[in-house]
Amino acid sequence: MNSKLTHSLFRYSFLLILAFITSIVSAFPSKQWKAWKEQAKRVKIIRDEYGVPHIYGKSDADAVFGLLYAQCEDDFMRVEMNYIEKLGRRAEVFGSKEWANDLYIRLIISQEEAKQDYKNSPVWLKKLLNAYADGINYYLAKHPEVKPALLTHFEPWYPLLWTDGSIGAISTGSVNQSEVAQFYGLNGQRLTYQKINPHDPEADLTGSNGFAVGPAKSKSGNSLFYINPHVTFYFRPEVHVNSQEGLQVYGAVTWGQFFVYQGFNPYGGWMHNSSQVDVADNYAETTREGSKGMEYLLDGKWLPMKEQTIQLKSRDKEPININAYFNHRGPIMAQRDGKWISVRSYNRSMKSLIQSWARTKTTSFESFQKVMNMRANTSNNTVYAGKNGRIAYWHGNFVPKRKPDIDWSKVQDGTRSELDWKGLHALSEIVQTIDPKSAWIQNCNSTPFTVAGFSSPKRDQYPVYMAPDGENFRDRNAVRLFSSPGKLDLESLIRLGYDRKLTAFELLIPALVKAGDKRIANSTDFTSAMDTLRNWNYYVSVNSVAQTLAVHWGQKILAKIPRKVLFGGESDMIQSIEAYLAAGKEEEMCQVLENVLADLTKTWGKWNLPWGAINRLQRIDNQVDFTFDDVQSSFPVPFASSTWGMLPSYNSKPFPNTRKWYGINGNSFICAVEFGPTIKAKSLLAGGQSGDKNSPHFFDQASNYTEGKFKDVHFYLKDVLKHQKSSYHP
Structure with a gap:
């Protein structure tokens, strides 16, 4: 190449780079840019071999x-x-x-x-x-x-x-967005309250599992810990954060937050899963138009409502101004039966953010308990295991004091101040278990009264609003597994967490088979399907035809099962199913199976498909609203929804342009930890670390994810350096 041309190209490239750097610097005050640098x-x-x-x-x-x-x-x-x-x-x-x-x-x-x-x-x-x-x-x-x-x-x-890292960090009692839109006329008019269907099949698809194992149940005598949140895929990445001021924390961080929400440090680990602890209440307010604006009645006196203008902008319309109303309890968010509904809640606070950060730097059970005593975590339970062998569980954290003889799941009389919150319960007063004699703890978004087997807290010792939760099939499965004799190590704890049994079908399928045996079969397909289900052991597999039938049938039958509602407003899924099976709905169960066979045949050309042919994992882009394509490659997945008792939850469904079902929610970041003299840990992440589809870490953990194969966690610097793939300053 001509030397003059080479020189010109070099000079041109240099000027481009210089211009690029200059444009960056000029966009910010030099003092700011210098401070950042x-x-x-x-x-x-x-970055390690998985991009962590x-x-x-x-x-x-x-x-x-x-x-x-x-x-x-x-x-x-x-x-x-x-x-x-x-x-x-x-x-x-x-x-x-x-x-x-x-x-x-x-x-x-x-x-x-x-x-x-x-x-x-x-x-x-x-x-x-x-x-x-x-x-x-x-x-x-x-x-x-x-x-x-x-x-x-x-x-x-x-x-x-946003001071809590939970996917469900906002609580407004029974009020929803639709009611807000209706009350404030976002659809052009104020509508009356329309009761939401109390049974939404999608509502059972989420959850999380947290396990802690004490020295008496551990082969090594070290405590073991299992982190297993079930959230929307790619909701949290995996990170390891260290400082010379004592920070050394590993786990999952919710995108955009600066604290590890589910994780561990050298001294202990914490896992949060959601529950039905009452942290938000609704009040029916008596209101009138006063001389200076809206007023509400409290203890016989009319008090002024606070009014605030909220401007809403949009991409496609001119801004609108909403005149919002508030009283001493909180915002007015709905109208029911002519009454304005206020919401008392605690959805953000500096104290909550401090608690979220402080737990990442705790150095003992005592210091962790001190952080818990801040009582500012409104959305979740806490499972804990520590290096000193201590294990613990708290059902909720922020629990307001209220009159114990009232059903707080219902809307309260807003004219009575005696129904207002009366401070917070002490940490020692909430439902909990510390170092249970059973030497194990499990919580799967279920009642705390089975959390440690025979060592669990007793229901009659607590007000209903502290733990209105019912039981579910993951809870029943976990109790079965932990109650088995024998001790655990890291690998066997992972196997336990990936147990493949669908416990719900132990109840449902025998009842269906019994009903089918009484029925005069009108097709060979029905008879063959019954035999397939009769011979099933209720364990998942990509090759299982019985699982295909059971899941399709189960989804349709679940929509027909009335909820068994407990005092406190929550439902118990196990009791609901038991009540349905006792009601003699045998012909209905058989007819639903007939419908399933017809639907499968219509969609696939035959009904006897293995589960793995339908249930898939795919990631073709990084859109928040998932997109899938049957033509493009995907992985078969044996797992199923947590609804059926599946501990490694995998929630999938078909989309408008697909026949196959694709996973969108379930096991996301999973981590097993042993707190010995040195930390041993293994982890797994749904898909991959990166949201860039051109990155090698966009989907590099997919195969391991579908098989439940964990990778080693690099917690110490010497191990990080051994597996280093890149190193840089920001």
Whole structure:
């Protein structure tokens, strides 16, 4: 090549690079850019063979800076989307159809309160909040090719909008978004309350499992721990965060948050799963139009409602202003039987965020219990196991004191102040078990009164609102497995967590077979299907035709089963099914099977398909709204929904353009830990670490996921370096 041409090309390339760097620097104040660069020098990110980021920072704030930068590298879209939602701004991206969601959020999550909390936050917390924003904004500055959907700059008060890492972090009692839209006229008029169907088959599809094993049940004498949240796929990545200020934590972080929500440190581990502990109540308010605005009646006195204008913007319509109402309990969110419905809740607080961070730095059971005593976690239970052999379970955390003889699942009389919350229960007063004699703990979003077998808490010692939860089939399966004789190690705990039995069908299928035997068969297909089910052992397999029949039949029959509602408003699925089977619905059960055979034949050309031919895992893009394609490659999956007692839950369904069923929810981040002299841990992540479909870590854990094969966790620096694939400063 001509030397002059080579020189010209080199000079042109250099000028392009210089212009690119100059454009970045000029977009931000030089002082800000210099500060970011200095902080980045104090952070190192090491990626292992699965793309897991191991973040090392000098200070906690440096580690947070690196953590958010790494999250943005992996999936900025999900980081941004989570805050678009918590800001109540989805309509600005997706159109005015999202106004109901936005108003719902804006009524219960106050941006002004979050900003004030940021101003009042202690110095150490403010450093973390600043580092959160700086890490994201620095990433955006360095990557101008990334085009945010809406948020081009992140504020340090954003994490104070979303102070709990749960997928179900918002509680509003029985009020839903539809009622909010109806009350505030988002559909053009105020409609009367329409009762929601209490049986929604989709409602049973979610959940989580948490297990803890004490020394007496452990082969090594070390405590064991099992983290198994069931959430939407790709809702959380796997991270390892370290600082020279004592932070050394591994686990799953919810996109855009700066604390590990499900995880462990050298001293202990924590797992959160949802329950029905009552943390939000509804009140029917008596109202009138006063001389200065709306008023409500309390103890015989008329008090003024607070009014606030909330502006909702959208991508496709002009902004609208909503005149929202509040009283001393909270926002007015619905109208039923002519009464305005207020909501008392606790959906965000600085205290909750502090608790979420503080537990990641606990160093003993006692320090963990001290953090639990903050009682600001509103959405979930906590399973704990520690290096000192201690194991524990708390059913909820934030539990308001109330009159114990009232059914708090119902709407209360808003005119009576005696029905208001009276402070919080002490930590020692809530349902819990610490170091149970059974030496094991399990919770699968079920009643706490089976949590430790014979060592479980007793129902009659607690008010109903503390634990209205019913029993489910995962709970029954876990109790069966842990009650078996023998001790566990890390590998056998993983096998237990991946037990393949569908416990619900132990009840359902014998009843169906009995009904079929009484019936005069009108087709050979029906007889063959009955024989297939009769010979099934209720264990899942990609080759099982019986599983195909059972799951299809079970979904249809479940929709016909009335809920057995307990005092406290919650349902017990096992009792519901037992009551249905006792009601003599034999012909109905058989007819549903006939319908299943017809549907399968219509869809597939035959009814006797193995489960793995239908049930698949696929990831072809990174859209939040899943897309699937029967033509493209996918993996067969043996697992089924948690509804049927499946511990390794896998919730799948067909989509409008597919015959096959594709997984969207269930086992996501799974981790087993042994707290010995050194930490031993194994983990698995649905799909892969990265949201970039061109990344080798977009779907590299898929095969292992479908088989339940865990990878080694690299917790210590020497192991991280041994498996290092890249190392860099942000």
